[in-house]
Amino acid sequence: MEKGEPLRSCIGCRSVKDKNVLLRYVLSPENELVLDYNSKLPGRGCYVCADVTCLDKAIKQRAFQRSFKSKIVVVDKTEDFIKVILKRSYGKIASYLSFAVRGKKVALGTLAVELDLKKGRIALLLISSDMSASAVDKWKGRLKNNINCKVVEKFEGFEPIIGNRKVVGIRDEGLALEIAREIEIIEKLDFNIL
Ligand SMILES: [Zn+2]
Structure with a gap:
């Protein structure tokens, strides 16, 4: 990790990492959870390791809901969410x-x-x-x-x-x-x- 890189913690596993190695998620205007591919979308973002295990943890433990402090369109199954991202x-x-x-x-x-x-x-x-x-x-x-x-x-x-x-x-x-x-x-x- 280089000195001076901005750090964020993964809401799945809580480990603190250079924000560039984490994936950023934001809420769409319809309050749907969206992966912000290029870290360019406006608004509050949550960070998760680029790892399915961490994403699964964040979804199952409702960490997105807590971080965004708002109602989000519920993603029930991590697999379904990943399919949307892959597509x-x-x-x-x-x-x-x-x-x-x-x-x-x-x-x-x-x-x-x-x-x-x-x-x-x-x-x-x-x-x-x-x-x-x-x-x-x-x-x-x-x-x-x-x-x-x-x-x-x-x-x-x-x-x-x-x-x-x-x-x-x-x-x-x-x-x-x-x-x-x-x-x-x-x-x-x-x-x-x-
Ligand atoms: Zn993680």
Whole structure:
């Protein structure tokens, strides 16, 4: 933890951490609990570790209700809440991808990605999780340090946008950061571990 980083405590496990490693939740105008992906939404926020166990604790112990000191639309099951979050993150990735495709900010498929890698034009490499582990390693081996790489579950869901490609390179750095952030949320909140 760096000196001077703002600290917050997780309302699930109570441990105090750098606020950037915690996920922020706010209430929507309808008093629904919403994950504030980019820590930009206004209003009071609650912080929880990016961990399903802590989220589950916070929900079961009604810690959100206590922290917001208001009635909130009750989230009964952590799994249902996580499904909503996952669906929204996949939706956001899909809209970033279609924006990238329309703006030609993306290399689609093996040949295009290889060419762009050689030219140093890739900021983020996305690989479908159905690719074999050895193929994933091969791709990772070709990357320079400054290139982010994510193996994405349920890649087939993006077929309407990127076709049946298993590897996609995002050229635009801003889009690459946004997409990587959504994938990190999906990775952290995998509800299969509940
Ligand atoms: Zn926690």
